[in-house]
Amino acid sequence: MTGGGKRLYAQLAIGRAERQRFSASHIFGTLERAIRLAGLDAVLFWPSGDGTMDSQIRKRIRQAGAEAHLWLPVLADAGTEPSEADQTEDAWGGAGHGASGRRAGLGAGDESFLFACPRSGARMDAARERCRREAPSYDGVFLDRVRYPSPANGFETLFTCFCPRCLEKEPDAPLWRQRVRELRKRIESASNRDVDGWETYDALLDESGLAGFRESRCRAVAGMTGELAAEVRAAGKAVGLDLFTPAIAPLVGQDYRLLAPLGDWVKPMSYCRAKGPAGMPLELACFVRGMTAWGRGLDEKTVMAFAGRSFGAPGLPGDADSLEAHGLDEAVAGREFRAAAAMAGDSTYPGFECVRHPDFDLDMSMDGVARYLRALRDAPGLVLAWNLLYAPEEFLRLAAEGRQ
Numbered sequence: 256m257t258g259g260g261k262r263l264y265a266q267l268a269i270g271r272a273e274r275q276r277f278s279a280s281h282i283f284g285t286l287e288r289a290i291r292l293a294g295l296d297a298v299l300f301w302p303s304g305d306g307t308m309d310s311q312i313r314k315r316i317r318q319a320g321a322e323a324h325l326w327l328p329v330l331a332d333a334g335t336e337p338s339e340a341d342q343t344e345d346a347w348g349g350a351g352h353g354a355s356g357r358r359a360g361l362g363a364g365d366e367s368f369l370f371a372c373p374r375s376g377a378r379m380d381a382a383r384e385r386c387r388r389e390a391p392s393y394d395g396v397f398l399d400r401v402r403y404p405s406p407a408n409g410f411e412t413l414f415t416c417f418c419p420r421c422l423e424k425e426p427d428a429p430l431w432r433q434r435v436r437e438l439r440k441r442i443e444s445a446s447n448r449d450v451d452g453w454e455t456y457d458a459l460l461d462e463s464g465l466a467g468f469r470e471s472r473c474r475a476v477a478g479m480t481g482e483l484a485a486e487v488r489a490a491g492k493a494v495g496l497d498l499f500t501p502a503i504a505p506l507v508g509q510d511y512r513l514l515a516p517l518g519d520w521v522k523p524m525s526y527c528r529a530k531g532p533a534g535m536p537l538e539l540a541c542f543v544r545g546m547t548a549w550g551r552g553l554d555e556k557t558v559m560a561f562a563g564r565s566f567g568a569p570g571l572p573g574d575a576d577s578l579e580a581h582g583l584d585e586a587v588a589g590r591e592f593r594a595a596a597a598m599a600g601d602s603t604y605p606g607f608e609c610v611r612h613p614d615f616d617l618d619m620s621m622d623g624v625a626r627y628l629r630a631l632r633d634a635p636g637l638v639l640a641w642n643l644l645y646a647p648e649e650f651l652r653l654a655a656e657g658r659q
């Protein structure tokens with residue numbers, strides 16, 4: 256029942272809330288209806304952990320005419336929390352979440368967003384083992400959380416990782432750590448006028464002698480992603496990558512040029528409305544709050560303008576709360592798609608929020624979905640995020656029409 260030119264994928268997660276909220280028969284029925292209605296090519300499935308239910312879900316996805324891909328979180332929320340020794344370490348010796356600008360309530364739901372270092376052997380062993388054990392039951396594996404922590408985890412976590420593994424691997428790491436500490440002091444004592452004179456965040460890192468640090472993070476993420484992709488390929492399955500949208504991907508150590516060749520397809524998370532991690536409004540708001548919290552003399556308006564210059568998002572509102580509440584225009588997703596496709600090529604399938612989701616205060620409108628579909632009309636594929644169980648049927652019909 257697949258048709259039209261565009262590939263159409265959707266994400267499905269069955270966590271604690273869904274198991275409480277919905278019966279198995281409701282989940283099966285919603286899933287089958289959605290696949291047929293939208294003519295989905297694949298469902299990216301975050302398993303419930305109940306083996307019988309999960310195998311039923313795979314069976315029903317395939318019976319309804321779609322492929323079943325395993326949605327596999329790697330460095331965070333992978334089933335067991337990383338030990339403190341495995342977590343990323345910031346330049347001040349802090350493990351786990353940071354403090355400045357951190358998303359309110361981070362870690363309160365099913366997902367803790369507590370990140371392991373990409374060089375953690377224990378975490379990689381566990382991910383490899385899951386690929387080996389589970390990939391054969393699926394048609395592909397969709398690797399998520401292949402990155403460092405984001406601004407939602409606290410501004411300090413942008414300056415990871417300086418754990419013993421990373422210090423050993425990177426001879427320059429002690430020097431970078433010193434330079435990060437100096438950069439923090441510079442931000443702490445900066446005036447609004449100083450920040451007005453700063454070109455972009457990347458340029459600030461460069462002039463602070465941290466270009467090598469930024470590149471090292473991208474290499475570490477690409478290295479671990481490549482290892483897992485090879486594991487999935489060895490099982491003869493397709494590899495998909497869940498990536499931050501290009502404007503903010505460098506903040507989490509994701510370089511599309513290094514990562515795209517490792518996957519069969521990539522999904523830029525070009526979320527203009529989401530108030531969760533990876534969503535542009537939340538991440539930019541947390542970035543602004545975090546940097547403002549560091550700078551004793553800074554106001555949000557100045558830092559917001561700096562963030563706008565840095566991440567190619569001019570015309571942001573003057574304060575972080577408004578940005579988070581109102582989001583960005585869906586047209587931004589089109590621009591982000593073109594930037595991603597320029598680096599990742601033809602298999603760039605942007606994801607957008609296609610839900611009314613009670614747990615994320617996210618209530619998309621038909622107009623919003625239509626604006627996304629217009630902005631992304633040139634994309635060769637689309638991913639309906641995040642959870643098919645909360646995708647209204649009228650959104651699915653619209654997406655199916657938009658693929659022609």
Ligand SMILES: [Zn+2]
Nearest residue numbers: 372416418421
């Ligand atoms: Zn590390």
